[in-house]
Each structure stands twice: as structure tokens, then as C-alpha cells.
Amino acid sequence: xxxxxxxxxxxxxxxxxxxxxxxxxxxxxxxxxxxxxxxxxxxxxxxxxxxxxxxxxxxxxxxxxxxxxxxxxxxxxxxxxxxxxxxxxxxxxxxxxxxxxxxxxxxx
Amino acid sequence: xxxxxxxxxxxxxxxxxxxxxxxxxxxxxxxxxxxxxxxxxxxxxxxxxxxxxxxxxxxxxxxxxxxxxxxxxxxxxxxxxxxxxxxxxxxxxxxxxxxxxxxxxxxxxxxxx
Numbered sequence: 001x002x003x004x005x006x007x008x009x010x011x012x013x014x015x016x017x018x019x020x021x022x023x024x025x026x027x028x029x030x031x032x033x034x035x036x037x038x039x040x041x042x043x044x045x046x047x048x049x050x051x052x053x054x055x056x057x058x059x060x061x062x063x064x065x066x067x068x069x070x071x072x073x074x075x076x077x078x079x080x081x082x083x084x085x086x087x088x089x090x091x092x093x094x095x096x097x098x099x100x101x102x103x104x105x106x107x108x
Numbered sequence: 109x110x111x112x113x114x115x116x117x118x119x120x121x122x123x124x125x126x127x128x129x130x131x132x133x134x135x136x137x138x139x140x141x142x143x144x145x146x147x148x149x150x151x152x153x154x155x156x157x158x159x160x161x162x163x164x165x166x167x168x169x170x171x172x173x174x175x176x177x178x179x180x181x182x183x184x185x186x187x188x189x190x191x192x193x194x195x196x197x198x199x200x201x202x203x204x205x206x207x208x209x210x211x212x213x214x215x216x217x218x219x220x221x
Contacts, residue, residue: 032207043199043212044151088151092207095164096141098151 003027004091006099015108019076023089023099026070032092033065035074037085038101044088048074079106110134112213114200120219126188129216131200132181139206140183142168142175143199145215151199157183158206190220 004025013019021035032051036044048063050056050072056063062075072091076083086101113132121127133140141156155165155175165175172191177183187194197217201210 034209036212043215046209046211049209095153095156095206096210097153100150 002099003097004089004099006087006089006102008100009103010105011102012105012107013079015079015081015106017079017106019079019083019104019106021074021076021087021089021102021104023072023074023091024070025072025089025091025097027091027093027097028067028070030070030091030093033063033072034090034092034096035061035063035072036088036090036098037083038088039085047087076104079104081106081108110211112200112202112211114198114213114216116216117214118217118219120221121190122221123191124189125220126186127190127194127218127220129185129198129200129218131183131185131202131213133183133200133202134211135181137202137204137211139203139210140177141201141203141210142183142185143201143212144196145199146196154185154198156206163206192220194218195220 035048038044050063050065060077064073088101089099115130142154145151154168157177160177174186197215199215201212203210
């Protein structure tokens with residue numbers, strides 16, 4: 001079992017819809033959680049981070065954390081074609097571990 | 109905006125040659141990380157430093173890879189001798205602390221022929 005698991009996708013959503021990206025982690029000691037966006041040929045770019053159970057909103061992005069279920073999600077509202085990228089989930093226990101990423105495609 | 113700077117951006121060399129990659133972390137960041145990214149393995153942590161001291165290099169092949177931080181503004185990753193399987197994109201990232209957001213450089217795209 002991988003330490004951080006994500007559905008590889010691709011996840012296809014129409015422009016303007018809500019994209020929901022999910023991630024599970026195996027280390028119950030994980031304390032901090034991060035979402036990065038990576039465009040093809042580019043470096044990962046931090047989108048959101050969350051430390052506490054519940055929701056955290058930043059513009060069109062909402063991160064959700066449920067430590068009891070070991071589950072993290074990222075919602076992207078009003079999805080745009082420019083949101084098309086690979087989204088990496090990462091969890092920090094005693095080191096940062098990345099998932100393999102979910103490919104998101106937003107169709108106009 | 110403060111950025112992590114990596115050099116070179118691209119490197120093509122022959123098997124057996126020494127490769128050195130350099131990273132300048134964001135000023136004031138105490139932690140520096142080296143990652144390798146391939147299509148097959150995704151993003152893998154190779155090594156990381158806190159206050160210039162190596163804390164974890166368990167992800168790095170010790171026989172050919174070495175990572176150092178000679179001063180607070182420079183981290184290096186060396187491969188000697190290089191092999192075709194080392195072909196990948198190598199990212200450096202820095203952060204204030206290990207459990208806080210990391211900021212990535214643009215990467216070094218390495219091809220070993």
C-alpha cells in the first residue's frame with residue numbers, strides 16, 4: 001500500500017463545474033497536508049495547505065481534511081481550462097510524502 | 109517574489125560522467141529538499157537538510173549520489189558515476205520548517221546517454 005494514494009485519472013469536468021480531487025494517506029501520525037498543482041514540464045506549485053480537521057477556503061479552492069478517515073480532498077469551483085494540470089497531494093508525518101497525482105482536464 | 113534557483117536547467121551527458129546540480133534556496137528557509145521525478149516513480153524524496161545538516165538521505169543511492177550544503181545559500185547534488193537510469197527531473201525545494209509548505213525550483217532535466 002502506498003503511503004499517499006490518489007486516483008490517477010484523468011478526471012474530466014466541463015468548464016464552470018466543480019472538480020473534486022481526493023487523497024488518502026496511511027500514516028496516522030501525519031500532521032500537515034498539501035496540495036500542489038503541476039503543469040506539464042513545470043515544477044510543482046503550492047495551491048493549498050491544511051493542518052486541522054474541516055474545511056479551508058482560498059478563492060475557488062477548498063481543502064477538506066478528515067483525520068479520522070485519513071482523507072484529504074481539494075475542491076475547485078468554477079473550473080477553468082487553465083486548471084487543467086496534475087494535482088499532487090502530500091502528507092507530512094516525519095517527512096513529506098507525495099501521491100502520484102491526479103490528472104485534471106477541464107473542457108471548454 | 110523569492111524563488112528557489114536551480115542550475116543547470118538541462119544537462120545531457122554520457123554514462124559514467126560526473127553530474128553536479130546546484131540549488132539556491134529561498135533566503136531564510138531552514139530546510140532544503142532534493143526530489144527526483146520520473147513518469148514511473150513520481151516524485152521521490154532523495155535527501156533533505158535542516159540548518160545545513162543532513163537529516164534524511166535514505167531515498168538516495170549512496171554508492172553514486174551525494175548531497176551537501178556547503179553554506180546556507182547553496183545545496184548540491186552530485187552523481188558519480190552517472191547511469192542512464194538516473195535520467196529524470198531533479199527538483200530542489202525549500203521551506204521554513206519540515207512540516208510547512210515547500211517551494212520548488214524549476215528543476216534540472218537530466219539525460220544520461
